[in-house]
Amino acid sequence: MLGRRRASELCLTLALTGCAAQQSAATEPTVHTASAGVTPENSSPEAAARARLRAVIRDQSFLEHLSDAVRVSTISEPFSGRMVILYMVDDRGAARGAQVADLAESGVTREALRAVAEWNLAQVLKEPLSCTSHALGEPARHNFYESSRLLLDKQWADLAAKVGTVVVAVPSNDTLFVACNPTPEVLQKLSVVVQNSYPHAARPVSPSLLTWTKDGWSELPSP
Numbered sequence: 001m002l003g004r005r006r007a008s009e010l011c012l013t014l015a016l017t018g019c020a021a022q023q024s025a026a027t028e029p030t031v032h033t034a035s036a037g038v039t040p041e042n043s044s045p046e047a048a049a050r051a052r053l054r055a056v057i058r059d060q061s062f063l064e065h066l067s068d069a070v071r072v073s074t075i076s077e078p079f080s081g082r083m084v085i086l087y088m089v090d091d092r093g094a095a096r097g098a099q100v101a102d103l104a105e106s107g108v109t110r111e112a113l114r115a116v117a118e119w120n121l122a123q124v125l126k127e128p129l130s131c132t133s134h135a136l137g138e139p140a141r142h143n144f145y146e147s148s149r150l151l152l153d154k155q156w157a158d159l160a161a162k163v164g165t166v167v168v169a170v171p172s173n174d175t176l177f178v179a180c181n182p183t184p185e186v187l188q189k190l191s192v193v194v195q196n197s198y199p200h201a202a203r204p205v206s207p208s209l210l211t212w213t214k215d216g217w218s219e220l221p222s223p
Helices: 002-013 045-051 060-064 068-073 100-106 113-124 146-151 153-163 184-200
Strands: 053-059 076-080 083-091 094-097 166-172 175-180 209-213 216-219
Touching (some): 053 060, 053 113, 053 146, 076 216, 083 113, 146 153, 146 166, 146 175, 153 166, 153 175, 175 184
Antiparallel strands (some): 053 083, 076 083, 083 094, 166 175, 166 209
């Protein structure tokens, strides 16, 4: 009984990323702790704790399936539409929801948390964004933090400045489609892909197509 209770507590702690016994190693978050050259091995405890802060985007329904204890203690905030930002602590793959105590340990205020998490994500998601006009390319996938790229405004602003209209689909946390100047046919195809994959996602993000604007992300009406 004690072993089962401990396993249950572990699953609760890892609720945001899934219990290790219930998913393959390929779906575990890849840990990148470098933040401006700071790693836990060569930094102060406070700087190391700060480098472990992350953020993920989830659909509101994901929160509703968490236990009351995890949902209440995890720091979160609205993002856009039904999407919410969940803050996390990522320590070599053992990911859990960030709590008030983590802010104290890292020396980060609640007001500065998003900026710190985005900085750390930018060190993880360094590959430049690209896409081909009027076509739907292969999605970026299999990175646990792929959907968190939505938080990196500068990357999207730079891409839009180069190519024009940018539309994305993010049905799950590890899959991101990007289409530039899409035709109605491309939008229709993308919408079908999302509607077929979003309902079955273990970590759903959005059932909608999103377009980048000067004010951030905006949902597109169904094609």
